[in-house]
Amino acid sequence: MDKMKKLPDAEFDIMKVVWSNEPPMTTNVIMKLLGNEKEWKIQTVVSLMLRLVERGYLRSEKHGKERTYFPLVSREDYLKFETGNFMKQYHDNSFLNLVNTLYDDKALTDGDIDELLRWVKERRRG
Amino acid sequence: MQEFMITLLTCSAAMSILALMYMAVTPILAKRYSVKGRYYAWLIIVGGLIIPFRPHFSNAFVKVDVPSGTATPIIQIGNGTPVTIPAENAAFSPASLSISWWQIATAVWLGGMIIYLTYHAVKHYRFTKMTGRWSEKIIEERALVLLQNLKTEMDISKQINLYSCSSVGTPMMIGFVTPRILLPKTNIVQDELRFILKHELFHYKQKDLWYKCLILAATAVHWFNPVVYLMARAINVQCELSCDAEIVKSADADTRQYYSETIIGIVRYQSKLKTALSTNFYGGKKGMKKRIFSIMDMSRKKTGVAIICGVLLVTLGTGFVFAANVNASQGGDTPTETQATIAERFSIYEQYGMTYNQEKDLFIYDNKIVRYFNDTEAGEGYTADYTKFDYTDYNVAIDVVAVRDAAGKLTGLAPVSKEDFDLRTESFNELNNMQGDAQEDYNGVSSAENGNATEDSGIVEGGSGLSTEAGNPNEQDTALNEYSSYGVSYDGENKCWVYENKPIHYFSDGDYLTFSDYSEDAVNNGISLEVIRNTNGEIEKIVEVEYHG
Numbered sequence: 001m002d003k004m005k006k007l008p009d010a011e012f013d014i015m016k017v018v019w020s021n022e023p024p025m026t027t028n029v030i031m032k033l034l035g036n037e038k039e040w041k042i043q044t045v046v047s048l049m050l051r052l053v054e055r056g057y058l059r060s061e062k063h064g065k066e067r068t069y070f071p072l073v074s075r076e077d078y079l080k081f082e083t084g085n086f087m088k089q090y091h092d093n094s095f096l097n098l099v100n101t102l103y104d105d106k107a108l109t110d111g112d113i114d115e116l117l118r119w120v121k122e123r124r125r126g
Numbered sequence: 127m128q129e130f131m132i133t134l135l136t137c138s139a140a141m142s143i144l145a146l147m148y149m150a151v152t153p154i155l156a157k158r159y160s161v162k163g164r165y166y167a168w169l170i171i172v173g174g175l176i177i178p179f180r181p182h183f184s185n186a187f188v189k190v191d192v193p194s195g196t197a198t199p200i201i202q203i204g205n206g207t208p209v210t211i212p213a214e215n216a217a218f219s220p221a222s223l224s225i226s227w228w229q230i231a232t233a234v235w236l237g238g239m240i241i242y243l244t245y246h247a248v249k250h251y252r253f254t255k256m257t258g259r260w261s262e263k264i265i266e267e268r269a270l271v272l273l274q275n276l277k278t279e280m281d282i283s284k285q286i287n288l289y290s291c292s293s294v295g296t297p298m299m300i301g302f303v304t305p306r307i308l309l310p311k312t313n314i315v316q317d318e319l320r321f322i323l324k325h326e327l328f329h330y331k332q333k334d335l336w337y338k339c340l341i342l343a344a345t346a347v348h349w350f351n352p353v354v355y356l357m358a359r360a361i362n363v364q365c366e367l368s369c370d371a372e373i374v375k376s377a378d379a380d381t382r383q384y385y386s387e388t389i390i391g392i393v394r395y396q397s398k399l400k401t402a403l404s405t406n407f408y409g410g411k412k413g414m415k416k417r418i419f420s421i422m423d424m425s426r427k428k429t430g431v432a433i434i435c436g437v438l439l440v441t442l443g444t445g446f447v448f449a450a451n452v453n454a455s456q457g458g459d460t461p462t463e464t465q466a467t468i469a470e471r472f473s474i475y476e477q478y479g480m481t482y483n484q485e486k487d488l489f490i491y492d493n494k495i496v497r498y499f500n501d502t503e504a505g506e507g508y509t510a511d512y513t514k515f516d517y518t519d520y521n522v523a524i525d526v527v528a529v530r531d532a533a534g535k536l537t538g539l540a541p542v543s544k545e546d547f548d549l550r551t552e553s554f555n556e557l558n559n560m561q562g563d564a565q566e567d568y569n570g571v572s573s574a575e576n577g578n579a580t581e582d583s584g585i586v587e588g589g590s591g592l593s594t595e596a597g598n599p600n601e602q603d604t605a606l607n608e609y610s611s612y613g614v615s616y617d618g619e620n621k622c623w624v625y626e627n628k629p630i631h632y633f634s635d636g637d638y639l640t641f642s643d644y645s646e647d648a649v650n651n652g653i654s655l656e657v658i659r660n661t662n663g664e665i666e667k668i669v670e671v672e673y674h675g
Contacts, residue, residue, distance in 0.1 A: 012259060079260065083293040086256055090249050113394045116414055120386045123422045124379055 004073070004081045005055060013038070014048050015057060019075040024061070024068035128228040131235070134347075137178035140444040142353035145171055148437065149360050155433060161371045161420065163430015165364040167437040169337065172361070174441040175344040175354065235350070242349045246342060254300065257308055261289040264309070269319060273307075276323050280331060288323075295396035299326045302335060312395045318388045321373065328369045337365065363413070367420050374421055386418045475501075478539040480526060492541065494524040498550060501528035501536075520544050605641050606633060609657070612668045620647065625668070628653045634671075635659075 007015060017033050018025055031045050049069060052058040057078075059070045148171065155164055264270065273288055284305065291308040298308050307326045314322065329335070341358050348354045370389075374382045393414060465484040472482050472489070480491040480499070489496035525542040542550075606614045606623050614625050614633075622643055623630040631652025633641040636659065643652065656671045 009259075079292050082256060083260075086252065086293075090253075109397070110394070113390055113397070116390050116393075116418065117387065119415065120383055120390070120418055120422070123418070124383050 004078070006082060006085065007055075007057070007078075011048055011052055011055075011057075014045070014052060015071070015073075015075075015078070018058065018069065018071050023070045025070075026066055026068055127232055131228055131231055134178045134235070137175065137444065138348050138351045141171060141175050141348075141441070142351055144174075144437075144440055144444065145353055145357045145360075149356070152360070155430075156420070158428060159430035159433055160427040161364060161367045163428070163433050165361070165368040167430065167433045168357075168361045168364060169340070170434065170437045170441050171357070172337075172340050172344045174444065175348055176340065178347075180442060180444060238349045239346050242346045243342075246346075256293055257289075257291050257300065260293040261291040261308060264288040264290050268316065272316070272320060273323055276320070276327055280324075280327055282327060282331065284330070286327070286330065296392055297322045297326055299329045299335070305330055305335075310392070310395060312392075317384070318391065321385050321388045322392075324373050325369050328372050329365075332365075332368070332372075334365055334369075337361075363416075367417060370417065370421050379422070379424065382422050382424070386421050389417070389421075390414070474536065475528070475539060478536075480539055489526075491524055491526050491539065495522060496526050497523040497547075498525040499527070501530075520547050523547075525550060605639075606630070608639075609633075609635075609665070609668065612657075612665065614655075614668070621645075622648055622652075625653060625655055630655060633657075635665075 013034060014030060017030055021029070021033070027042065027046055027049060030049070031040075031042055034040070034045070049058060049060075053060050053069070057071065057073050059072050061068050061070070148167070152164060269288060273286070277283075277286065287304070287306040289306055289308050290311055292311050294308050294310050296310060299305060300308065307323065309319075309322070341361055345354045345358055370385070374385055377385075465482075465487060468487075469482045469484050472480070476482075480489055480496065482489050489499060525547050526539050527542060528536060529538045529540050531537050606616070614623060614630070616622075617624045617629075620629070622645060623633070623641070629643065629645075629648040629652040630641070631643055631648040632654040633639075634655070635657035638657075643649075654671050655668050657668055658666045660666045
């Protein structure tokens with residue numbers, strides 16, 4: 001997929017079920033796990049799944065009568081995309097960035113952290 | 127509107143200085159006072175920023191000269207109706223134009239505030255939504271029991287839910303209505319969880335989310351001021367430190383070390399995730415060191431009531447600045463100047479024997495009523511004149527001039543001689559009789575005011591024979607003497623000021639002086655000039671301008 005797009009809530013709910021179960025998934029299984037709870041009709045679930053296929057989040061195969069779905073985007077990748085997107089919008093490109101950079105707001109390296117731990121122990125003794 | 131904006135800007139500036147000073151002394155205060163006191167003292171500064179108005183002190187102790195872009199008033203003693211000199215000639219810069227500048231400023235300020243608040247509202251909404259998507263309620267028995275125990279211990283009855291959230295890198299508390307604690311998806315052992323939950327619950331107890339709302343309000347009002355962002359940062363640090371302090375209060379060194387290690391562990395996870403968000407901070411290695419230093423610091427501290435009181439006093443004290451400012455702007459905006467400010471302004475002459483009677487609105491010198499007073503060096507505001515009111519008896523009234531040495535330092539006051547006094551009386555009577563046709567029979571030597579010159583002063587009537595507005599009785603027309611080295615000279619024959627051999631019809635030097643000559647020659651053949659000053663207020667050059675009088 002070239003460019004991920006943020007999923008609307010309903011489609012995200014479907015993906016959540018897909019991610020938390022072993023592929024392949026069928027519409028019926030999704031319906032059982034999610035549809036009843038949300039009181040969705042089977043048509044709604046089918047159209048949501050097809051839209052996810054269109055967006056490139058799912059891949060579908062047809063075996064005889066039944067259509068099965070496989071995730072194309074992993075949960076981790078999508079999490080990274082969505083969270084990272086938020087960060088990018090509200091941290092990196094923020095107009096407050098100028099001020100933020102005055103203070104160091106950077107992540108620490110492992111080396112820094114080990115040094116800090118050593119420092120704590122030293123302070124303890126000192 | 128203008129007054130409000132001036133108040134706001136003054137508040138912004140004064141509180142910025144206070145905030146910066148407070149930030150500067152924080153390391154020193156940290157040695158003696160508890161972090162809690164330091165944290166809550168900030169609240170006063172935040173409050174002072176949100177509410178730009180202060181109790182009004184009618185007599186400012188500290189006189190702060192706030193440049194207000196308006197001229198000082200000339201006052202007329204006796205009738206109690208002071209007259210203002212508008213800084214700019216009304217015809218030259220229409221009042222509507224100057225008002226619209228303030229309107230633009232207000233609009234920009236409001237617009238910025240709305241954008242800022244919208245930005246933060248959207249950010250908060252999107253963040254809440256995102257974390258909601260990726261959160262799962264924690265159902266693990268041990269964690270829930272621990273939370274319940276801590277709540278009981280800390281006397282919190284509100285329902286607080288516990289979630290595990292994949293999109294956060296650090297534990298945090300969000301939600302005003304339904305507070306919930308989000309934990310990052312990392313391995314947290316029971317002992318660590320205890321510290322983390324306690325820390326977050328303290329945020330709830332301290333009402334830190336509301337505090338943060340106030341900070342947001344303050345930064346929104348002063349969005350144009352970079353200092354408020356620094357301040358927000360500094361308060362966030364204090365917020366975390368005060369939570370830390372509560373947790374390790376009366377704890378031994380082992381516990382403190384363990385707590386420090388817990389925090390460092392979270393930072394390690396967060397750094398990996400690169401998700402720095404919301405109620406938590408980790409200000410780089412240096413910031414972390416400070417935080418740990420604070421946790422490990424076991425020395426006893428004073429609560430810091432003194433700090434809170436001190437900051438409160440200074441915050442209220444900025445009201446003095448405002449008071450002085452209001453006085454200054456009152457002088458320019460409205461034609462009323464209080465007796466109190468007149469008294470204050472003229473108090474410098476008290477030591478030389480001239481006193482001001484506030485009740486009667488009169489100056490007294492040598493037991494006589496001061497009919498005319500002039501201190502040319504001090505500027506327009508230091509002239510008092512009531513020649514209009516015919517005090518003609520030299521035994522009752524007196525004319526006084528200030529004496530200054532070569533360096534411009536005030537050295538004393540001098541009453542004018544009886545001759546000079548009578549001359550002023552005479553020329554005043556003459557002017558009165560002339561009733562407008564001032565040019566006739568006027569010898570041009572005296573500089574006594576006619577009613578016109580005093581009333582719309584600031585417009586110095588020159589050339590046409592009615593010369594300077596507040597000069598010595600024996601002086602020539604000196605209105606533009608100051609500019610002689612820039613090519614402006616006085617043509618005694620035609621009784622007008624000239625520049626490049628042309629009569630000057632209009633001459634403007636911003637706030638310093640406005641001069642116009644309405645004699646026929648000057649109106650028809652004259653030129654209009656404007657003085658360009660550099661940022662230091664020094665004259666740069668004189669340029670010709672279009673005058674649509």
